[in-house]
Amino acid sequence: xxxxxxxxxxxxxxxxxxxxxxxxxxxxxxxxxxxxxxxxxxxxxxxxxxxxxxxxxxxxxxxxxxxxxxxxxxxxxxxxxxxxxxxxxxxxxxxxxxxxxxxxxxxxxxxxxxxxxxxxxxxxxxxxxxxxxxxxxxxx
Numbered sequence: 001x002x003x004x005x006x007x008x009x010x011x012x013x014x015x016x017x018x019x020x021x022x023x024x025x026x027x028x029x030x031x032x033x034x035x036x037x038x039x040x041x042x043x044x045x046x047x048x049x050x051x052x053x054x055x056x057x058x059x060x061x062x063x064x065x066x067x068x069x070x071x072x073x074x075x076x077x078x079x080x081x082x083x084x085x086x087x088x089x090x091x092x093x094x095x096x097x098x099x100x101x102x103x104x105x106x107x108x109x110x111x112x113x114x115x116x117x118x119x120x121x122x123x124x125x126x127x128x129x130x131x132x133x134x135x136x137x138x139x140x
Contacts (some may be wrong), residue, residue: 002026019138020052020060028058039066043119071103071110078102089118097129105137 002022006014014022019101020040027034038054053066063102065083067075079099085097104110 005055013044015044016040017047017048017062020054023030024052024060027130031056031058037067039068041119041120042131043067045121048121049119069103069110071100071107074106075099075103077084078138089120093118093127096137101134102137104134 003019004012006018006022019042022042023038027038035056037056039051040054041049041051043049051063051066053061053063053102055061055067064085065079067079079095082098084091093116096116098112100110104112104114111131113131114134116127116129118125118127
């Protein structure tokens with residue numbers, strides 16, 4: 001609704017930063033009822049690809065990557081070690097697939113399949129990676 005209103009009022013699609021800022025306002029206004037962190041990512045002509053994190057409380061942070069959800073605490077070390085800002089599309093795809101697979105291995109609330117979206121200037125490609133296609137992780 002808010003992004004459609006922005007388009008109607010300004011005659012152009014909002015940038016990712018504007019979308020994240022609108023989402024931040026909603027989160028902040030509802031901070032006493034909202035118990036979720038939000039990740040906003042996308043691509044626009046002004047900034048290219050960008051990712052914003054809106055943690056509990058409603059602040060807004062641009063990040064090179066962001067993780068969230070019940071399994072995220074298990075993968076921060078992996079993400080910090082493996083992420084590089086100059087990764088190509090396939091490297092990014094594998095980075096996300098491996099990170100989610102690691103989270104699924106340790107977190108009982110994560111699992112099943114990995115749903116990925118690759119967002120570029122050409123649009124959005126959606127992928128589902130089934131459990132048997134995921135890398136095997138060490139289980140101890």
